[in-house]
Each structure stands twice: as structure tokens, then as C-alpha cells.
Amino acid sequence: MASASEELWILGIHMTKFGKHPDKDVVDLASEAVQGALADGGVTMKDMGIIGAGNLMGAAAPTGQMVQKQLGQTGIPVFNVSNACATGATALRVAAMAIKAGETDMGLAFGVEKLAGAGLLAGGSRSSDSNTWTPHGRYGAVAAVDGRIGTQTMPGVFAQIGMEYGHKYGGTSFELFAQISEKNHSHSTLNPLAAYTKKMTLEQIMGDVMIAYPNTRPMCSANCDGAAAAVVVSGSKLKTLSLEQQRRAVKISASILTTDPWEEACQILPNVNSLTRNAATQAYEQAGVSPSDLNLVELHDCFATAELVHYDNLMLCEQGGAVDFFKSGATWRDGKTPVNVSGGLESKGHPIAATGIANVWEVATHLRGEAGDRQIEGAKVGMTHVIGLGSACGVHILEKSAA
């Protein structure tokens, strides 16, 4: 049985194509991902000791049990989790913690979302305007405040987060943020599982519909359907499996989840920086690697403005140096630290709960040398990052098997 000093490994992992799946419901998509992950790992539901199940939009539903009924009911504990855009990473943490706690030696995590056509996502609740002003809610509001007192819509919140970075350190512009989007759309052309795989010029990106300045439509994450699943196994259990399973297994060198510590202004504009920096610091320490060791990074580019700040938060560059770091070309796929070679959320898509496992799939696939046309040659170490407003941040560091 596993223990706290136990190593964690990805034994099998799978993601569905992201995009529009009008003929498939949440259970269909999740089941496709789970079956794929089980087959990839050479195991079945009978081998699983726990399930971490992530689905945000249907968080009240027993999604994990619905997938069991679709694929195999073995009576194991299911933890249905919801943690905004970090839901998938949270499901993965559940499986990892169960193994670390010694409760099981193999666990399943999946995330699934049906989001195609969902439109603009707001962060706060919207009260309706009534015929007589009646204060209600925590702020005694007499009318809906979103749009009257700032914005809680995601494009607007993350636009301000990028602008705030520009105010603090300088060097940002509409064009710079659009260039980040240009990179990710360019990367997506090599990813057959991405929702959008069209290269876009800077002019096309800047000339597209403005959603929340400086984010135009292609600079926003693409709402779409998709699922991803992973089988996590303990190091000691892995040693009992076949050489082929050991060779393809990917080590989880760090698995971290943080929330935001209190700071002035954090409840006015979400501070996505500190909790990401905290998660990254813990992850580097847990894995015993440094940012310069990373061969690729999949980070949470829910908006082009967000990607910039996370270069800094994940310490891929010097503090305050994200603009220069990007301008150096470091984050393009042929650069020093390729970021979002999958195309990122802006083009691969962002089926919310699936994202925190799909990014692990992307990195794992490179570490296995199975990424085809978009393979980062010789990739040995990679990082994944997601952030859900509220906030929760998941960071994983993955390493290629030495077997």
C-alpha cells in the first residue's frame, strides 16, 4: 500500500477532441475520456480505488457516479468536485491525495464540460431590477451592479489583470497582448484536438470584435465541449506493472493547489498573481526543479492578458520582466520555454473542468515523445497551470520516465 513518501505517476491519460459535440452529453464525453485513459494505462475500472470527478456547470449532479453507471460500478468512493477553472486540477489532486494518504494505489480523475455556445461568462450574480428600489444582498444593492460598478465578466476582469501588470511594470499595449494570441493561434495549427486550428495574423486578431479592451474575441478562451481523464498510480504499484507501462508512465513530481491569501485589493480585482506564485514556488520545491529546467509549459491563458502575467507568476522570467521575456520569443514553440504549444485556451478551447487535466495530457504526451507534428524534441520536464477565479490555482510538474 502507498504512503506519504510514495511517488505519483500518470499511468494512462486521454483527452477528447475539444469543440462542438452536439450529439454527446456530459456522460458521453466523460466516458470517452475515461475509457481512453484506462485503455492508455492498460487497466480497467476494477483497478481503480477512487474517482475524482470534475464538472463545473453541472456541479450539483453526481457526475462521477453517472460515469460509473456508464462504464462500470465497482462501489469505490467518488468525490465530485467543483473549483471554477481549477476543477480538473482539483479532481487530479483528489486522486493524488488518496494515493499519498495510503487509501489506494490507483485512482481515476476526470473533468468534463459542455460549454459550446455558452457566450459570455459572468463571475458574480446578477440581481434583477425591480419596480421599487429595495436593497438586497451583501452590498444592499437596489439594482444589478455588474456594469454599473465595474465588471465581473471574465474578459473584463482578466483585461484589468493584464492592464494592472502594465501599470506596474510598463511595456504593455493592445498590440503586445494580441501578439501573445497570435502565438497561441499559430501553435494550434499543429494540434488536431484543438477546437480552433486556424492561424491568425496580428491584423486579424486586433481587427476582430472587441470584447473587453484590450481583449478581442480571438484573445478570449473558446467556450467548447470536451473531457479529459487520467489514471494515477503509486510508484510502488507501478513497479509491479509491465515494462511498457513503466516506460510510458509520466512522473508527477509536484501536485499543488493553492487559494489566494488576503492582500489589499484582492477582493476588488481578483489577485491571480500571489496564489500562482505561491503554487509555483511550492511546486518547484516539491519537484526539485527550477524554471530553467522546464522544456514546456501549459499555462492558463483564459485571456491573452492573463498569459503575460503568468510568465512572471510562474517565474519563467524575472519579476517584472514578462514583456521582455515574451518579446525575446522565449514562449514560441522554438523558444527557450515554449508556452501553450497546444494552442492554449484561446484556440484549443476551454471546457472548464476538462482544462486542468487536458493540460496534463498535453505535457505528458510530449514527455512520452508521442506529440507528433508538434512534439517538443527531447522534452523531459514540463509544467501545467490552471487558475479558477475565487480563487484556486493548480500547478503540476511532470517528468519523463527514466525506465
Added chain:
Amino acid sequence: MAQQIPLVDYLVLGDDPHLVANECTSCGARFFDRRNACASCEGTEFKRVDIPTTGEVRAFTIVSFAAPGIPVPFVAAVIDCEGTSVGANLINVTPDAEHVSLGMKVRLATEVIGTDDEGTEAVGFGFEPLGG
């Protein structure tokens, strides 16, 4: 003059409109809504404090899509009011990147957002460019 009601309870109307916050008496953290304990230090004593009405734009966005009834485009911003951050719209300014800039100085201003069936005006707030 018509009866008026503030859009939110942390906006104080009258001759000198301003915002108020609940300040933790032990660490000084400020909250615009009620807290059982301070998120910073877990203190449980709060006092009501006035927020300065002038500040500097620390972040902004120009929002083009919003809920029905909200005029677009509008400018949403974070204003640093002498050390206290406030979220608000920028008003009385052309909502484009030529007229709004990071670091611009602004002051609190109020505006009527509507009148209900009993003739009461709801008054909201925003920040407008300081001086001219």
C-alpha cells in the same frame, strides 16, 4: 428634490458623496461588505471609515458586451484611492483607449441610474477625470 437611495449601501449620498468601508480595528484591512472576521488577521472588531474620493486608475478595461440594460461600451476600472482600492466605472469620459489611461487621476462622482414607481431615484457612483 426627489427621494434618493444609493445603489449600494457603502455609498453615502448628501452634500459630500463618498464611499464607506468596514475597517478592521486591529490590522486596518478594509471591506465594503460585512465580515464575521477579518480575512487578513481574523480580528472581529470593525469600524466604519470614509474612503478618500480621489484616486488614480490602476487598471481598466473597456467592456463592449454586458447584461441587458447596461449601456456599452463602458469603462470598468480599479481606482487606488490613497491606499484603498475601489472597483467602479469611469464616467463622464469618452470610453476609448485615447481618453482613458493607466495612472490617470480621477474623483468620485454620482449619477442617477433610474427612478422607481414611487418616484425614488437610485443613485450610483463612478469616477471622473480630475480637472480638465
